[in-house]
Amino acid sequence: MEEDLITPLLESARGESPLAALHATVRLRGEVERLEAIHVRRARAQGYTWSEIATILGISKQAVHKKYGGSRRER
Numbered sequence: 001m002e003e004d005l006i007t008p009l010l011e012s013a014r015g016e017s018p019l020a021a022l023h024a025t026v027r028l029r030g031e032v033e034r035l036e037a038i039h040v041r042r043a044r045a046q047g048y049t050w051s052e053i054a055t056i057l058g059i060s061k062q063a064v065h066k067k068y069g070g071s072r073r074e075r
Helices: 002-013 018-045 050-057 061-068
Strands: none
Touching (some): 002 018, 018 050, 018 061
């Protein structure tokens, strides 16, 4: 389902019109952030630690915990 949205946005982001490409890039960023949040929730639900997730994302455990809510959102 996500691919149906991502593919046309990628094509637009590579387009000739700078403003259209910029608009597509902004929308891509939003979609990637949404997907990241989904996968973080899935990883936590499957028992992965904040440290493991942080390593994959290339950020600190504290940063990923702060961004995705930690125990507040797991309740």
